[in-house]
Amino acid sequence: MRTFPILVSFDGKPPLVTGGGELAAVKARLLLKRAPTVDIAADRVVPEIAALVEAGQVSLIRARPGIDQLRGRPLVIAATEDDEEDSRVSAIARALGVPVNVPDRPELCTFALPAIVDRGEVIVAIGTSGASPVLAQRLRAWLEQELHPRLDALAKLAAEFRGPVAERLPSGPPRRKFWEAVFEGAAAEAMLEGDEDRARALIGAAIEAAAARPEARGRVLLVGAGPGDPELLTMKAVRALKAADVILYDRLVGEGVLDHARREAELIPVGKAKGAHSVPQEEINALLIARAKAGQTVVRLKGGDPFIFGRGGEELDALRAAGISIEIVPGVTAGIAAAASLQIPLTHRDVSHTVTFLSGHEAGGEEPSFEHLDLAALASGKNTLLVYMGVTTAGHIAAKLIASGFRPDLPVLAVENASCEDERRVLATIAELAAHPERLALKSPAVLIFGEVAGLPTSGLVEDILALEELKRA
DSSP, rough: OOOOOOOOSSSSOEEEEEOOOOOHHHHHHHHTTTSSSSEESSSSSOOHHHHHHHHTTTEESSSOHHHHHHOOSSOOESSSSSSSHHHHHHHHHHHHHHHHOTEEEEEGGGSSEEEEEETTTTTEEEOTSSOOOHHHHHHHHHHHHHSSSHHHHHHHHHHHHHHHHHSSSOTTHHHHHHHHHHHSSHHHHHTTOOOOHHHHHHHHHHHHHHHHHHHOOOEEEEEEEEOOOOOOOOHHHHHHHOOOSSEEEEETOTTTTTGSSSTTEEEEOOOOOOOOTOOOOOHHHOOOHHHTTTTOOOEEEEOOTSSSSSSSHHHHHHHHHOOOOEEEEEEOOOOHHHHHHHOOOSOOOTTTTTEEEEEESOSSOOOOOTTTSOHHHHHHSSEEEEESSSSSSSHHHHHHHHHOOTTTTOEEEEEETTTTOEEEEEEHHHHHHHHGGGGTTTTTSSEESSGGGGSOSSSHHHHHHHHHEEEEOO
């Protein structure tokens, strides 16, 4: 059962609960947290419901309600605990388009009742689409401890100032940034501590200061999206995504990463692949500058880390030349993620003292010459080479390393889609890679790890060992 969370208004016709037993009483009690009154369809009721009727919170209508009694309800809960009657009520409600819930009968429901954390004007609803109510309750207990008990007071204070803020500040990013500063600053802290007078004074002063400032220029955040797994995003990267007005993202940004963006954020794909640059770098630079000059907060979201073969340096130079405010948010690079996934150290005092990051192709896509790198010196020491973007040039790279003095039997590990669910690992030697690169069936994005560390015990390399044995037999 797939559900979409919404908040329902009870300003019109009261919600309806069918049934007069304990289950109906529980549901009525829940609805009365928000509804002024609740209608209950029953001939006989338990004492709790009778007390609610006496208090004027519940009105009784006849049992077995029909179309006229269900039409126009904000929602109906069928809680008679009689399968036939609950099914009948559910069928009528669904035919009328009225949301209906039947406890413990998900096939008869069009909505699920969530676990609720109630802070007055602030409500958090937790649902599992009926799959695990106990899990929802556990999450509710955790949130009850995390959310400040005075959030309701803070929300009401903000509501009082919405009008003055709308009158003094333009809509869009300026107004949103004002409220972000309020909720993250001293005014919110004072309100949560119970000092309402100070909170009001601080918000009033903040409105005057924001209105007096000239129109602010925007800024650009160069953000590393990590290797693909959204759980490897830094907390600072998540905050940047939630603050962005517009996000320019690469094709290597993993699924789920953009879920952290605000719903209102504009998402612009500017992905590049070898031989298929959908948006030239110069146009990306110009777009970043234009959006920032328009006053927007711009996130340039790049796979891995912006400054490790991510062309972040070129964008940094262009933004600095245009006088744009810049912030750098580093990310977990694919090579580090691959090593973590394999559970191998890139440096190990017995076999590797240094790590060298290499690009697998030159600008324009040509095979790498490594002419500015002393490969012979690296071959003679305890070193690890991490090669990015080397899928199509893997054979050439391996041959060049052998020619520079690297041992032909030196291990090499290829890791595709490091940290993602479809991660694939292949173990070989440099000689095997040089002779049969096509047999490894490598696909982009992938990193190649050359060095003795690639031969250390790793995690889950059954597929790799099989690939190596197949190459030997060939």
